[in-house]
Amino acid sequence: MKTLSQIIAIALLNLRNIPARLGASAVIIIGIGGVVTVLVSLLAMARGFQATMLGNGFDDRVIILRAGSNSEINGAITFEQAGIISNKPGIQKSSTGPLVAGESYVSVNISKRGSENPSNVPLRGVSENSFQVRQELSLVAGRNIEFGKFEVMVGVGAVDQFQGLEIGSSLNLRNTDWQVVGIFDTGGSIYDSEIWTDAAILNSVFGRGSNYSSMAARLSSSQDFEQLRSALESDPRLTTKIQREQDFYGTQSEATNQLITGVGISVSSIMAIGAIFAVLNTMYSAVSVRSVEIATLRALGFGRVPIVTSVIIESMLLALIGGALAGLLAFLFFNGFTASTIGTNTQVAFEFMVTGELIMTGITLALVLGFIGGLFPSIAAARMPITVALRAA
Amino acid sequence: MKYFGLILASLWRKPLRTSLTAATLLVAFLLFGLLEPVSQMFSDSSNLAGESRLWVSPRHSISDMLPVRYHQQIQQIEGIDTAAHQTWFGGVYIDAISSSAFTRWAVSAEEFMQINSQMVLPQEQLNAFINIPTAAVVGRATAERFGMKLGDKIPLTADIWHNEDGSHWTFDLVGIYDSAEGENADTSRMLINYDYFDEYRIVGKGIVSNVVFTLDDVERSASIATEIDSMFSNSQMETLTSTEQDYLLNQLSQVGNIGLIVRAIMGAVFFTILLLTANTMSQAVRERLAELAVLKTLGFQNQNILLIVLAEAFLLSLITAAIGLGLAAYLLQYSEYIVPQITTLNLGMSSVMTGLLIAVALSLIVGLPPAMQATRVNIAAALQR
Structure with a gap:
């Protein structure tokens, strides 16, 4: 004391x-x-x-890649395999069918604002279901892309960081012009850095053939992960690996x-x-x-x-x-x-x-x-x- | 110069304080010496002229690849000495951490080794590499790190290039190369034969990551680069010809504006150090006002007093700058362990000069106010204290 x-x-x-x-x-x-x-x-x-x-912590979302691939850029899932995957149990069903989307993913060169050097910006070819699988996506400006057209929509993060992605501008990739028609926000997840377009158009312009890079799916419930995984692994026609979205991006x-x-x-x-x-x-x-x-x-x-x-x-x-x-x-x-x-x-x-x-x-x-x-x-x-x-x- | 003893004595008046101030300064210059080469590396403008080795890569995206026939087409361009091609194999060796220690490439063995003359392989090992389809060579650094010996089987698990067995590839280690550029050069890469790799990969046959070539006449590098890029400009796969360093730097600079971040850190460091040292210096002068008054009484001119006080600051910051930069130069030898793909970082002459200039500026900024104060000292008032 x-x-x-x-x-x-x-x-x-x-x-x-x-x-x-x-x-x-x-x-x-x-x-x-x-x-x-x-x-x-x-x-x-x-x-x-x-x-x-x-990301936003949706634990009912999964990414399916070819076995051995560590990123979407290396992925390859044929349209035929994609069809098989869609019918597996555990995937949530909506009025339009199972909530699973085949997506193509390439990196394109666009410069950051204030720089001349090209950066690798992700271009994701999406399917109609992609919007329902990522339910947090909301449109900030403009409109959604129309499928079958050379249109892109851009995440808020990408618009902010890279040159020439404002609505109405035209983007030249692979000697093809693409119109920017919309800006979307997914609440700060990695998708905000991406440019989205129609997967079919992307595949034809980038010579990707009949392959998706990955598939994104929503489970009926978070617990159905094991069910879907064993269904995929036991199918001899598939060589895929499935990961929860959070684990995939976490790694x-x-x-x-x-x-x-x-x-x-x-x-x-x-x-x-x-x-x-x-x-x-x-x-x-x-x-x-x-x-x-x-x-x-x-x-x-x-x-x-x-x-x-x-x-x-x-x-x-x-x-x-x-x-x-x-x-x-x-x-x-x-x-x-x-x-x-x-x-x-x-x-x-x-x-x-x-x-x-x-x-x-x-x-x-x-x-x-x-x-x-x-x-x-x-x-x-x-x-x-x-x-x-x-x-x- | 005749006051050198006086300057030393006043510096050593309080050894502890001087040592601690010196140590703070030393740390600042050490950080500067370590960070400045990084910032320098990113601000070096590219210059094709005089480069003897150039890379041809897909213009639009790193996920693109070049048709292998580009290799032959480029080889036939007049003025090109040798062209080789290389393909990123990727794959996993043991686990993710081990895999990140070195890169793995499928190459056209004979031409590739000719072009990369800095990779030195004994003749019989070179022959084995060229002639045995399953052959692989690794650099000395990787071989030592993982205890690889000639004759070993090296298993890799594919992440991009699957073969008919799924994802398992096995190669026979037939050679270990050293670098002709000395101990600090990068000897981490693993090379395998493209022909074998292409035969067994199940997708993407006939495509490569880059074509690399050397020139007969280095003065023509810029014009040949333009010629190649225009040759493929309307094809399905347009090209971009650049130096290897530029290509790698662009990939690395995508991490962010590294130069800016580094300069911001250095700014924070020096601002902090400046205030710390300024305080100590003025404190040291304040304590000695009586002594300085004695010097003035003995007939020292104001300018002499000014110079003596300034010289103290100069001496302290120049000595610490020299030691700090020297230490940084020593530590930078090990930079390859941090960023293996980049040629070793060096503390260039210009960085040393910048460092010394900062030392001079620093000593002026921290030394001048107390030096001025010292010249203004009122003899009678100072002696009375």
């Missing part, structure tokens, strides 16, 4: 004279704030990318996610080392300026523990301010910031997500740095012989 009241007394004393050492204290706030800003922004990028790839996002997170962590670790030196510097000089004060306290009977603790409290408090400000800055500037990057094969448009959890991660890092930066100077302060320090005055 006595120790505690001593700690509080000294800590308050220290904190009250922070205004007198504003410059030095700002060093800690800014140094740690810089590290936390970089870390939180890069992690927010990784988080936003992952959220887009994991695809892993590598990119790890890369961004890895870069974020390495850069901020190096910066953190620099920041620790700065905190040490400030706290050592804070302690040395106060050496007489500290010696006086010790002479008055204050223990070593309260001295050590109060110095650490000061540096951690300053670090906390820096971390919190940085989290706030990152949130104000980067939350909702749109960007696009390459997924497995094609571009994915996404928004940075500065979540409360990431800000907490940043603040935790700030506190750790503040602790390390305060620890050594505080020990030096406590070890200082009373008489020497007093005589120096």
Whole structure:
């Protein structure tokens, strides 16, 4: 109890004279704030990318690919196999038949806004059922494509990131002009980065023959996954693999996610080392300026523990301010910031997500740095012989 | 120069503070040295002239492929020395992590090895590669990483190219190549024979990813590139001829505006460091005002005082910049482990110069205000304290 009241007394004393050492204290706030800003922004990028790839969380949706394919770009399911798949049990039925859609998927070169270099933008050839399978799709502007025509509709993410995809513009792909007739939104999922057209038209222009790249289906209920899977696997005419949509895109996002997170962590670790030196510097000089004060306290009977603790409290408090400000800055500037990057094969448009959890991660890092930066100077302060320090005055 | 001892002594007045400041600066220049080459790589403008090795790829999409006959057609163009073709095999070796450590290509073996003269293979291994249909060669780095030996069977599971057995392919390791460009060059790729691969793949026979060629006369690279692209301009599969580096960089730059992100990080780092160091420097000068007043009393001119204080900042930031950049240059040798497809990152002369310029600018910005303060010191007032 006595120790505690001593700690509080000294800590308050220290904190009250922070205004007198504003410059030095700002060093800690800014140094740690810089590290936390970089870390939180890069992690927010990784988080936003992952959220887009994991989509809207419909667990009754599946993707069927040729066995051995890891992405739609490598897929091939013949029209004949597609017909067989449609009649398997477990797929939800609607008035127009089973909710399963054969889709063709290619990557086309379109430049990002503000760049001349081509990027790989996904072009998905869809069937009439595709719209019912993805029930979250809503039209933001224009109209749906008409099948049999050279028309495309574009996701909101793609319009935002790439050149020449506004309604009414014409897109030249493979020496063929396609009219942009609509813009759709799927609530931030990966489909928002895509351009959609009629699968039959895509197949003829891109020479894809009688093959789909993949099939998307809606299950009667989430539990019917196993039923459909065993039905597909036991059919000797099919060589397919089935995955839940979330698992499929989750696997695809892993590598990119790890890369961004890895870069974020390495850069901020190096910066953190620099920041620790700065905190040490400030706290050592804070302690040395106060050496007489500290010696006086010790002479008055204050223990070593309260001295050590109060110095650490000061540096951690300053670090906390820096971390919190940085989290706030990152949130104000980067939350909702749109960007696009390459997924497995094609571009994915996404928004940075500065979540409360990431800000907490940043603040935790700030506190750790503040602790390390305060620890050594505080020990030096406590070890200082009373008489020497007093005589120096 | 005669004040050098004085400058050193005042720098070393508080060894702990100077060391900590130096360490902060060092970290900043280390980060700069590591990131600047990355940003540089993405801002290098492409220049076809003088390139002896060019890539022909499908113009419109990475999911497209070229008919193999393009290889013969390109080979016959006047001015082309040797043309080879390569096809992305993909596939899985052991698991996803191991697979990402190296790339696998089906190539026209003889021409490919001629063009890529930096890939050095003993003659008998080269003959085996060309003559044995199921042969494969891997680079030294991959062989060492996975403990592969000549004579090993290397199993790959197909993800794009299935064969009649489904997805299992097996190749015989007949060669391990080294790089003529030294230890830091990329020796990760695995190569297999195109003819064997094409015979057994069940779909897409007769198509390849790229045609690669060398020129008789490097000065003609730009005109030959145009000639090739116009030759195929109205065909089903239009081409784009570029340097290998440009092709790979474009794929990589699609990750995002890397150059911009990197520069933003460096900006944040230096802004932070600037404020940290400025504070320490002015603190150091404030503490010494009495000493500076003594110097003035002894007859030092204001400009001398100014120079002495500035020189301290210069010395500190230049030394730390040199060490930081040196450390970065050392660490960059290992960059191939991070981005294996790209030629090793190097800290070029221009990056070093930029780094040193930043050091000079930094020392001016942080050194000038306290130096000015030092010249304005009032002798009597300072000595009284």
